Amino acid sequence: MGDKLLIRAFDVGLGDCIYCRIPQAHESGRDFHILIDCGSLSASKLLSQAMERLKPCLPQIDGKRRIDLLVVTHEHKDHMTGFGLKIWDDFSFGAIWMSAAMDLDHPESQRAAKLHSLATKAMERALALNLALSPPLRELANAMALNKDAMATLRATLPKASNITPVYVHAASTEAELSLPIREASLSILGPEKDIDHYYLGKPGDPSLRSTMALVDSGTMDAAALVPAPDDVPLPANLDPADFRKLRSRMVSSALAFADLDGKVCNNTSVVLLIEWRSKRLLFVGDAEWDQGYRQDRPNCSWNVMWNRQGKHLNAPLAFLKIGHHGSVNATPWRMPDTDAGEPAAILDAILPVAAKDGAKAVVSTRRGNYETIPRTDLLAELGKRVANARNYANDFKTAGLKTSDVPMFEHYESAVFGQPQPRRTDLEGMLGSPGYVDVEIEA
Structure with a gap:
């Protein structure tokens, strides 16, 4: 496990709290530790529990658990409400990246x-x-009312405690702006574009x-x-x-x-982070949305902007995808039932081809309840055809002696594709006895 890159999706209900460890990638020779988001629309205690589970994974430097890079993708409760909690005294940060849309002084x-x-x-x-x-x-x-404390923590409290300045990132951020003490790996920002008003409004x-x-x-x-x-x-x-x-x-x-x-604008200005490590490509997309195609000088969705503006980075198979917006229908480009193939289908075929030589992996942090139609299970079934770590939950529930009736709204939203392979889901993995997170390992 020490030579494998680890992605750990903590089970925080309907929210994202994603940890990534890149082995021996810090300039000092130790592992490089990244946290992407910490938020939930479910219970706050799930976030506190996640941070307690994270502590043993992190090095202790000057009496604090060290997170080398914190990425906050966008200003929604299910991605950042944890920063409004009193759970950060034991952590320090090497760098904090936030979406340029969260910069009150960003001119565009x-x-x-x-x-x-x-x-x-x-x-x-x-x-x-x-x-x-x-x-x-x-x-x-x-969600909109409760982000004030979290933003104050991110803009002032945490940076001051770690003696750093937060960086508001976009696709045109320079190497100097994104400078990190990292080796044998590179991090690129594919979204949002710098001119937020133009591309998304x-x-x-x-x-x-x-x-x-x-x-x-x-x-x-x-x-x-x-x-x-x-x-x-x-x-x-x-x-x-x-x-x-x-x-x-x-x-x-x-x-x-x-x-x-x-x-919608907030979702589409999510930080989209591409990690490249030993020829492997990992994509973390926040809640980026897609539409049928890019339109010049019109309001656009993040995936379409990236496909047309950052195609050289996006147009290649991935080793890992963090499925966007908890499995929402409009957050992973795909060919929806009874629609023509177009730009969304082309994007999906590029990043997760059905017959990939090296099987890609994926995970979705989700829980049905707050929004009945999230996750969209026929989307997950389509992704299940394209990833190597898909799981047939119908078989696993039967083996474990679990009742499908315990799955929220099973008949309405789960039953039609429950017997088809799906990417790993934090909600169903929790029902099957996960330790509070789902791990995905990437080999070099």
Whole structure:
């Protein structure tokens, strides 16, 4: 195991907390240790447990457990809420990388920053209305409201404690900006592009964004106007209470429209990290999304931008893929049922060809519940045809004496492909008795 590269996906429910150890890759001759994200939409205790399990894997330097590189892919709770917890006193960091979209001063993401600020404030006010939001919408609102402590920790507390400056990365980041004490391995950033506003929001006035970005670009809309606080909206004497409730619901709908667009931009500006080690290629994609094709000067998804802008890095088979967005339908490019082959299918065939000479491996950190349709199991079945570490969970559940009825929403979302091989899943591995994580080893 000492000469193998290790990827460990901690079981944190619906979230990502990914550890990568590159053997003897530090300039000093020891292993090089990377943590990618620490967040969950499930219980916070899962993140605390993951960090306790991580400690023995790390070297102790000056009394602290050393993480040589921390990568925070994007500003969503399921990837960063752990940084708002009091669990970091025993760790030190050699470098911290975050998406350029998280840099408040990044000149080419000012429109995205305005959208994010307005969406966050609007959702905070929408929550104050205390309407009966559906579980996914309430999760969205809470996710945006609870990231402040985490961002303060990432921008100030952790860097100060380790005497470093965080680096906001993008595909045009220079070697000097990405300098690390690493040997026999290279790390490249494939996304996001530096010009975030251009590639992920398109030109101002783009009709595909309808009125949402027009309001942001105009500078005339603020959160108070979009979603008045409860005290600002007394029941008018001439308005029926039922009609007033409808009015407040429309206010919340407006906030959700901004939040939905902001969430999409946030996913598509995820840090996409390519690690190359001894001729092996490993790709960690955050929550990058895909669409049917790249469109010049229009809002685009991350995978399409990478395919057209970073094709020389992307257009080759992988040894490992961290499956994006917990197995969501729009996070790993593929040919969906009843659709024509196009750019998404070409991307998947390039990175995970069906008949790969050296079998690739993959893992997905997921748990069904917060979002019923995540993971998308027919997508996982397609990926199961393309990776060497796929597992037939139907056989394994039968051997272990487990009931499929214990799998959340089994009949609706799992039964059709449960007997087909799938990549390793943290949720099902947990039911089969995993030690709180799923390991994937890559040999040189």
